[in-house]
Amino acid sequence: MAKVRMRINGRVRTLGVEPQVSLLDALRERLDLTGTKKGCNQGACGACTVLVDGERICSCLALAVQYEGREITTIEGVAETDLAHPLQSAFIRHDGFQCGYCTSGQICSAIGMLAEHAVGAPSAVTEHLGSVPELTDDEIRERMSGNLCRCGAYNGIVDAIKEVAKL
Numbered sequence: 329m330a331k332v333r334m335r336i337n338g339r340v341r342t343l344g345v346e347p348q349v350s351l352l353d354a355l356r357e358r359l360d361l362t363g364t365k366k367g368c369n370q371g372a373c374g375a376c377t378v379l380v381d382g383e384r385i386c387s388c389l390a391l392a393v394q395y396e397g398r399e400i401t402t403i404e405g406v407a408e409t410d411l412a413h414p415l416q417s418a419f420i421r422h423d424g425f426q427c428g429y430c431t432s433g434q435i436c437s438a439i440g441m442l443a444e445h446a447v448g449a450p451s452a453v454t455e456h457l458g459s460v461p462e463l464t465d466d467e468i469r470e471r472m473s474g475n476l477c478r479c480g481a482y483n484g485i486v487d488a489i490k491e492v493a494k495l
């Protein structure tokens with residue numbers, strides 16, 4: 329059993345975990361942060377996406393012990409005030425979900441994606457490198473392609489992200 333200390337949603341948490349415990353299982357089963365979902369448990373669906381120091385990762389592929397001292401943000405921590413995060417509100421306005429199982433991962437991923445885009449990170453469909461590409465539907469779809477939605481709410485998801493990107 330290893331002791332690991334992380335800052336999770338702004339609060340320092342210390343927990344004892346076996347070395348093989350994933351960050352996803354640590355969040356859900358040890359810390360009761362069940363907003364982060366387990367879909368495939370093998371890095372294929374994005375339901376488990378959280379932010380580590382602002383970067384999106386699949387928490388099912390990460391071992392909790394690797395994250396000593398890091399800043400983790402889950403869907404429970406994305407809103408900075410009592411108000412919802414702008415993406416949470418936009419997902420509601422644009423019908424960006426049906427069952428909601430993928431939604432936590434979609435929103436955390438979109439937050440990370442917008443930060444990547446803001447510093448000019450290209451995607452596989454970016455035509456001109458070296459400048460911040462316009463966030464077209466194709467760019468959003470490509471950049472969010474690691475997050476699957478079995479309900480097929482993709483049009484609403486793209487519209488919600490596009491709206492927030494323009495704010």
Ligand code: FES
Binds near residue numbers: 365366368369372377
């Ligand atoms: S549960 Fe992690 S990618 Fe599917």
Ligand code: FES
Binds near residue numbers: 425428429431476477
């Ligand atoms: S809203 Fe059901 S899986 Fe996306």
